[in-house]
Amino acid sequence: MKAIDLHSVVAVLEDLPEVGLIRGQVGTVVETWEPGIYEVEFCDDSGKAYAMAALKAEHLMRLHYEPVPQAA
Numbered sequence: 001m002k003a004i005d006l007h008s009v010v011a012v013l014e015d016l017p018e019v020g021l022i023r024g025q026v027g028t029v030v031e032t033w034e035p036g037i038y039e040v041e042f043c044d045d046s047g048k049a050y051a052m053a054a055l056k057a058e059h060l061m062r063l064h065y066e067p068v069p070q071a072a
Helices: none
Strands: 009-012 026-034 037-043 049-056 060-062
Touching: 026 049
Parallel strands: none
Antiparallel strands: 009 026, 009 060, 026 037, 037 049
């Protein structure tokens, strides 16, 4: 499975009230600060950004829009 990298689409795995996000919100990685720390931008359906947060990899799940080969 591919790692989280620049422009990956990710979902938040748990509520993060300190940054105003809840489980399931979807964003795009716009910067990698250090291994395992990503700046993620969250936009509404019209493309207007409503949140930007530096999040740890363990708070994110990378989303896939194409088939991904499974490990044997």
